[in-house]
Amino acid sequence: MLKALQNLDRRWIFLLMGLAVGVPILVIGITGRTFPETPTPLAQSVFDAVNELDAGDKVLLSFDYDPASEGELAPMATAFVRHCAQRKLKMYFMALWPVGPRMVQQNIRRVIEQDYPDLVYGEDYVDLGFKAGNEAVIKVIVTDLRQYFTTDSKGTPVEEIPMMREVRSVQDMDLLVNVSAGYPGSKEWVLYASTPFGRSASNPEGFQTVAGCTGVQAPLMYPYIPKQLAGLLGAIKGAAEYEFLVNEWVREQRIAEALVAGGMAEAEAADLATTFAKSPGAAEEWTVSGAAASMSPEAKSDLIRVADAPIPGKYLEGQRRMGPQLVAHLLMVLLIIVGNVIFFMSRKRGGAR
């Protein structure tokens, strides 16, 4: 037995890992259930950095990743766009990676065009496209954005884009959001934009920077928190936490809107929305109580519909991928333990040293 385990073909491990990842995907895909997420302070600070902005504030979103890391980064990019769109922020998209514009367009199509059709290109969001030059691009646009970006990705001169009229450089932004798969990415944005021009004790009016990055990069980015980086989403776990926060907040917003439409005062509606968002069944119970007597039947059914509406699958990608993570990590821990047991048993019997 020990000998067989010592000489186990590594391809059996690959097969086990494939099953550990594949089976949970099928189970989650069929049942539609995801694991609950408890946001860490880092994900919370990313959420707060976006949420504390006022409608109309400017956000630069640099999507510096490609399809190779899409599985890890696309969920957080989607959550960022949804959060900004729901918050009615002005979004300036750009990319330092050649394939980045495809990721930008994908998010514009999936989130803005499908769920926020009221947003107008050029007034609420603009796609500035890709520019080559790595950190040199950042170095230039922090003082003069138009030197590099003379047109948007469609070839329209930036002077003719309404939302570009009040923007001269990155310093005119209120928040910088970077989703990064490597070089150039989060580190370069921190070194060349956030550190010299971002918000600090000596520059309280400067922009804040938040980032989402791959697991490989995350440990290198932690030292920049909180002074040079307001928050960080590390890999798929960070994405799932942020996604959870955004989904809860959007549900809360929509419930509050339904309550206000039903004739309730805004402050009271906000309080109730928080309760209903946490336990959706509570909204239905409330509508049959005396407190909802003044509400019309249409407004009540609208409230129940909003409170119980399932979250669209495209906004649950990160949370869905935490299921395979859990099982694969359990397998990994088990394999490490088994490997160590085999090693020490072999050594005891005079084998490996």
Add this chain to the structure above:
Amino acid sequence: MNARVLAWTVILLIATALLVWRASTGLGMAKVYVEAEEVSFVEVTVPPPPGAAADETSKTLWLPADSTEVRRYATPAQRDAAISWTELQQVPPKAYFEAQAADPNQTAIVLSWPRTIGIWIAAIFTLSIFSFLYRDNPFYRVAEAVVVGVSAGYWMVVGFWDVIIPNLLGKLMPEFVKANFLPGLNATGVEWAYLVPLVFGIMLVWRLMPKGGWISLWPLAFIVGTTAGLRMVGYIEGDFLSQVSSSVIPVINPIEAPGGGTDVMATIWASLRNVLLLAGILACLTYFFFSVEHKGGVGKIARVGIWYLMITFGAAFGFTVMGRIALLAARLEFLFNDWLWLIDPTDQRGVANAAAMVIGGV
């Protein structure tokens, strides 16, 4: 035929049979549907908005035919000269099923063969790459070569259209670029300074010539020098000075309670965190300080430094594993969802349950 070849032939035959069965039952699999959409643009002269600066003049722009500006300012002749084309928009399969249920002869939403073949190619390439886990093989090599070749080609084309055309040729030959490539370009005049990057670019490509390859070393030296200079400033400010500043922290870190006074537990944790951070920095620095032999007290501190480093590497390894599993999960999700239609997490097919998707009619 030896036993191994026989085993693999049987496995492949079973896999093919399962695939054929899957494709012919329920809703089928791996199909992409599109809807045709007419797009029309009109060239219209838009006057400056009310209250605009005196020097602002009318602009001639190409705008969508249904835009407010076109409705307001376009002349009949301009409307007649509109440019129109058909765009194929991808729609979820459920839109096709609904359209078919309403009218079986409808042609508004149709199967897109190129995009369907694209899904199949992506799936086959994904499996080809996975096949390397078993052993190196021709399928893996073909997939790898195609990925590398397509990536290189894509980078070149994007670099040409996003940088060389607008940022180099657009500066040196603005009228020509505006007339032939970028109608929206602001052709304000030739910027002769851009001759410098043009010359450097030509010198860099000179490496491909049979003689005079050394010429490329000059622009290369310029690139290396500029990058080094840029990075030195960035790293000194962002990494060195800022990190030193962030490490100068109080050992006792009092935290205020929400109701006033000091939150004792929060203060203890915050102070402990600062102490651990400072201890870690000093221990790791000691480990990398080789001018003193790592014996006695110095050796013990260096050993603590090793522990800190190992915990850091462990965290980095954990993050890397998490990242790789997420990538694997994304590929498997693509195979199960987009290719095999076994799951439908984004409600693309509008089916009540997975069984209905696979065997139909449930």
